Amino acid sequence: MSVSEMRDTLVAELDGVERLIDSIGQDADVPLLGQLLRHVLQAKGKRLRPRLAFMAARFGGFPIERLTLLGAAVELLHTASLVHDDLVDDAETRRGVAALHRIASPKAAVLVGDYLFAKSAALATATGSLDVMALFARTLMSICDGELREMSNANDDDRSLDQYYRRIEGKTASLFVAATEGGAILSGIGSVGEQAFREYGLNLGMAFQIADDILDFVGTPEVLGKPVGGDLRQGTLTLPAIWALEQLGDGVLRRAVDSKNPSNELLDEAIRFVGSSAAIPFAQREAEEFARRARYALAPLPEGPDRQALEDLATYAVRRRY
Amino acid sequence: MSVSEMRDTLVAELDGVERLIDSIGQDADVPLLGQLLRHVLQAKGKRLRPRLAFMAARFGGFPIERLTLLGAAVELLHTASLVHDDLVDDAETRRGVAALHRIASPKAAVLVGDYLFAKSAALATATGSLDVMALFARTLMSICDGELREMSNANDDDRSLDQYYRRIEGKTASLFVAATEGGAILSGIGSVGEQAFREYGLNLGMAFQIADDILDFVGTPEVLGKPVGGDLRQGTLTLPAIWALEQLGDGVLRRAVDSKNPSNELLDEAIRFVGSSAAIPFAQREAEEFARRARYALAPLPEGPDRQALEDLATYAVRRRY
DSSP states (O other): OOHHHHHHSSHHHHHHHHHHHHHHHHHOSSHHHHHHHHHHHTOOOOOHHHHHHHHHHTTSOOOHHHHHHHHHHHHHHHHHHHHHHHHHHHHHOOSSSTHHHHHTSHHHHHHHHHHHHHHHHHHHHHTTOHHHHHHHHHHHHHHHHHHHHHHHHTTSSOOOHHHHHHHHIIIIIHHHHHHHHHHHHHHTOOHHHHHHHHHHHHHHHHHHHHHHHHHHHHSOHHHHTSOTTHHHHTTOOOHHHHHHHHHSOSSHHHHHHHOSSOOHHHHHHHHHHHHTSTHHHHHHHHHHHHHHHHHHHTTTSOOSHHHHHHHHHHHHHTOOOO | OOHHHHHHSSHHHHHHHHHHHHHHHHHOSSHHHHHHHHHHHTOOOOOHHHHHHHHHHTTSOOOHHHHHHHHHHHHHHHHHHHHHHHHHHHHHOOSSSTHHHHHTOHHHHHHHHHHHHHHHHHHHHHTTOHHHHHHHHHHHHHHHHHHHHHHHHTTSSOOOHHHHHHHHIIIIIHHHHHHHHHHHHHHTOOHHHHHHHHHHHHHHHHHHHHHHHHHHHHSOHHHHTSOTTHHHHTTOOOHHHHHHHHHSOSSHHHHHHHOSSOOHHHHHHHHHHHHTSTHHHHHHHHHHHHHHHHHHHTTTSOOSHHHHHHHHHHHHHTOOOO
C-alpha cells in the first residue's frame, strides 16, 4: 500500500480528530494562548498516530467517539513533546546562530507545552478507560525518560547503540504504543490482542525513527525542510553516526564530534562521510529487522485486509524515499 | 490549633507520602535525572496539600495506600509547576541580575518538570479512580491556565482584580481542590461531601495565596527567604499592588509599574508604599472573606474535631505572622 492510498482511508475518522484538535486552539480563553496554540497546531503532520489507533481498533468494537479522543490525546502528547524538545534543543544549540532569537520566548514554549500535556491528559481521561489512562501516564514517563537520556548523552561518552535504542523507544516508539495499544484497549479485543499491538507499536516506532535518522543523513535539504545532518549539527548522535564512530575508526567524524566548536565545513564533511559509509546499509538493516518484528507481532490477529494494511505500513515505514 | 500542633498530627501518613516522594529521586535510572530530582525534591515544604487530602478523607473510609498515592501526586504536581514557573519567571526577569545564570540550564528545568508531571499522572492513575484522574487532568489544565494568564498579564493593561483571582485560582487554589476533593472522592463520602470539599479547597487556596501575596509586601527578607516585594520586582502585580494602583492614584507605584526599567530605589519605594497603604488591610479582608467561605463550605459535614481542624486551618491560613 502506498502513502497516497493510505491517505484515502479513514478520512472521516481522521477528520473527527482534526476537528477536535482544531477546537483546542479555538477554545482557549486566554487570547495569547489561543494564538500560540493555533500556531503550534497548524503544522498538522501525517497524523500517523491517530491513524494507527483507528487501524488497531478495527479488530474489535470500533467506539468512534472514544477512539477520536484517544487519537487527539496521542497527537497532542506528541505535539507537546515536540514543543518542549525544540525548546530544549535550541537551548543547547550554542554552535548555531538561531539560539539567540529562540531565547526571546522560552516561557511561552514551556507553558504551551504544559498546556498541551494537560489537554492531552484530559482527553485520555475522557475515554473513560483506566487502562488508557495508565497507558497515557506510562507514555508520558517514557517520553521524558527518552528526552532526558538525549540530554545526558549529547556530547557525552555514553554513545552506545543500547543507549540510542532506549532513547528512541522513549521519544518515539512509546507514542506509537500509546496509539496502537490504546486502540486495542478501547476496541475490547482482550489481552492477547493488546499485547500484539503493544509489540507492533513498539517495533514500528523503532523502525520509523531509525528510518528518520537515516534520512537525516541521506535526504536533501529540499525534502527534509531543514539542513542535512541536523542531529549531528546539534550534537545528537543517532544510529548511523554511532555505528560509524564505533566501526570506522578515527577520521573526520571523530574530529567533528570531539571538537567543542566544529566549523560548518568540518560538519558538512563528517555528514557526507556518514551518509556515504556502510553505516547507512547497517542502519537500514536494523530498521528492517524492527519492521519484521512489527509484522511478526501481528501473528495472533486474524488475517485479512486490516492486518495486511498494518503489515504494509511497517514495510513502508523503512522504505521511505523522498 | 497552632502550626506546631498541626504538625503533630498525621505523622505516620505524611511519612508515607515522604517515603514515596523520596523513592522517585532514587528510582530514576538516568543518573543526571536522579541527581536533579533529588535536588528539586529535597526542599520539602510544609506538605500542606497531602495533609489536606488526609484531613478530607477522615469523613469517610480512609484508604491509606490510595490516599498516599494521591498526596504524593498532588505534591509532585505542585513541585512540577514550581519548577516550570521558576524557569518562566527567570526567563522574564530582564531587570534583575540573576537571569543570565539561569539561562545555563533551562533544558534541565523543562525536562525535570515534565518528568514530575508524568510521575504525578502515574501516581494519580495508580489510585485506580477515574474521578481522581479526571480531577488531576482538570487541575493540570487549571495550573497552565493560571500560569498563562500571569504571562499574558505581566506588564500588561489587563490588571483587574478579576484577572488576579482567575490567575490564583489556577495557580494555587486548583491544587488545594485536587487535594481536598481527591481525598473526599477516595474516602467515598458521596457527592455532597465532594462538593463541600471542592468549595473548601477552592476558597482555602484563594485565602492562602492572598495571605502569601500580602506577606510579600509586609514580611522581612529574613523570614521570606527572598527580597521583599519579589512579585513587583518581577513585573507581577498581586492583589495589594492592583488595588493600590486602582485606588490610590498616580504616585510612586504607577511610576514603578509604567517604567520599562525601574531603578531598585524606585522599586523599594513603591514596595514600601504598598506595604504601608490601605491596600494591605483591604487584601487582608479579602483573604478573611475567602477563609470564611471555606469554613462555611464545611457546613454539610458532621461537626467534631475533624471538621474543627479544617475550620482552624482556614482561620490560620490568613493569620500567618512571621
